[in-house]
Amino acid sequence: MIRLIILIFIIFFQACSPTSGKEIKNFLIPLVQGNSSFPQNSFTSNPEERPIDLDQNPNILEENPMIIEENAVIPEERPLVFGRNPLNLEWATLLEIPSNNTIKTPNIAIDGNGFIYVASDSNANLIGDKLKIGTRDVILKKYDSHQNELWMKRIGSRNTHLTITGLAADINGNAYVTGYTNGPLEKALISDQDMFVIKFNTDGTIAWKKQAAPQRAKGVYNTYKVFTEGITVDIFGNSYIVGTSNGPFGDNSDGNLGGGYIIKFDTNGNQIWVKQISIVGASIYPKNVAVDEDLRQIYVAGTSKNANFRTNKTFNYSNGAGGDDLFILRFDENGNQEFFTQTNLYRDSITPNSLTVDSFGNVLVGGSSIIDLEFGTYERTYLRGVLIKYDLNGDERWIRQLGPREDAQFIQRSTTITGIATDENGNIFTTGSTNGNIINEHSEPLGNQDIFLTKYNYLGQIEWIRQIGRLGETLYPGKIGIDFNRNLYTTGLTDDNGKEYQVIGGDLDLFLIKFR
Template structure:
């Protein structure tokens, strides 16, 4: 699934701004949608921030130290944005984010110390008679917490790429994308790299790769999709025979003949059996799912028309294929802005659910900024309903979907704000819905320095999440600026346990899967050494691990 790594955890520091004036320049666009700047005020200050020299529409927002939006300037077109306010001492953030097109910008900020107003003296009250104290009640004992239904998992193995093969290692970054498991205990992972993972020479800017590991963690093979430009494998899924299906995008010439989004089938030995393209610039396949009959469902974004007329700049889409690679139907939905679907899941009746992010009103109204959304399509491809939910924050997003045995739908994502009973706090969230789209519950965990990247579900309908955090999970020691985590929740949304993977550098867990015996398979990236020595730290390596229940 697509990710934007510019977040509150990767800000540009402006330092102390009190009685100072400074300027910064940058650019936001399709490939880098937002920039964050952190600053401090040593006392009560009058703040002025302006955003100018725009060639396309970009907005400016002021956030508090928990990432909650305090003020926003959102003028149309290329008009300059400005925020003026008075703030108390503390840490704050500025967010510059794209609304349309690609544009450079100039950011200017200044703060002037302002004396704190002296309140008028309050009248001295007449003392009231001292009442006779009531008897002190006995303290109520704290309730005994319910025992956990599951102990923390045990690591079976962990592997790191490319340092499993030191002779192939290069001083370049690798990126994790997706994970899948088959019924034989094998693990499949995918990523992209600007190094020479898998041997040979690099064909383009980023080459996509996917690999198979057996149940003991031994790599069986590694294959690449390599053209003259950028290539990505965003989603993986397996069938009952151990065949592998993948989706992603490529923009180059060569092996994949200038395709855009694609879906492909490979046998268990890594041989390609068929491929289909969804051509057009701006088309990306972000996720893939399979039903009990072997039909496949993929979802993503398009700047053109895959399943209908384009409503704006980018639309979300979903497509169904049979097991022979023949397209059955496509659907498309969007607003005038940048709409994208990041995840797809299918229920026992063959209905498809997709979820993502929109700046508009897919379901009739918007809470402000970018909202998360969930949509349901029938087995014949008819749009049945769309639910939209969010806060006034510009960064609400649904990243992942899973479905339980009763066809209830679980959606997970992140929010930069709060929305009352939906998301009371600025934290990652998981929401449970009925098949009709009625919300059953929502739970949040961690803090604003925790992100949710993926969801998985086991045979007992317990949930597993993965991501990155600066919070503490379980008994692991917090390492670098960001640590990889994964955690388990029951079907009522209660957290059962959490695990960290931490080095002195940045670590992230992107994708997670659970097999039929509740073994957990998780993958991510690390700047350090998790599964092997990384001599190039803090260059990112991909890692994959297996845990026993």
């Protein structure tokens, strides 16, 4: 039997109260093997080794979670042999938020040179940072792969609340942050709430910042609001942002005053086009956007109610049924819309939290659903994580779900995927949260709510699972990123009060973890 190295760590922290000073204390404990005096149940896995045929039982890992041997060759027809854990903790850092202050679940992006960007919004004053500017400001940090913080930037406007919803980085090391504002940022408000995008140069200086919203009639105040959801950037530095608006943002030739939208800015900040995603009588909520670099196509995923994207009309439900459908649309670089795929289960469907395109042009969606999709029964279950792969024609290749289906104690369990990333070989990495146990659904979680990381190969076979948590602690997942050396980075928030390690922080603190 192979003895796994048990991953246990104490998060590196950076004291951020005004009286703490700027000294950085590193409490990162090296990986330890076997028994340890440090807190147990921080990571969970199963060290047992035996062959498993996933073709005969694709969900056996929920009962017998194993780890695929690193660098193993996996022919499709051969049973998978699980062994040594390929996922090792390299470092972790914690940004503490002073008490009675808040910070939003962070976004993460990795540029073409392997630098890591973390963005959020907060009402807190941070050490090494000037006093807050508005009621809530943009916080952007840049790290190298060795945990060194290269710079931190804070952007705000007096008496203005900025909300961050997306972060992207291009191959040249520029970072792009998007969100929405209730006050002036680049200029005076256009509507009651505008969207914004800010481009940062590699040294942290602002290249440009832009606002956009439905135009108000001359002399008439409008209450239109624009919300952003996601952003992606192509190799030319064009940025694409999706969201919703209750006003005519984009082409409203169908007479619809609101709905979803996608907007494009070039690398210099010029608005190239904005397209409204709407069908009269339907509710449409774009959530994510991703780009296929080879074909210069942009994908938008979201949920809709009563929208038939195949016909651009509403569904005619005679029985009043109809849930929230998952849809994916495809746009060319000129903003022309094309149907890609849509679920229509006539019941609650899939909530997409993340979208990406792999190096082969396949489209992957990660999120959650309360429907049993993997086995096609469409019966209701607990909220479970869902990962779907489509080919470039919009045909579904496979669906995978994880998380408890039921609980012997009738505790409401919930599992969701919040971020996905792919490597050059088509492997898929996910992160998310659960208040159950995704490795053994009949066991308890490690904490109040844990985070997890998984790796699937291109066939949808799971190669490893890691669930991370600690007794009494609630972890909130962010996104996941992968660099050119296949290092994984994930972000999130923790409510750990740190008393066990004599760390004093806010109600929720931000963490960044690197695995290799």
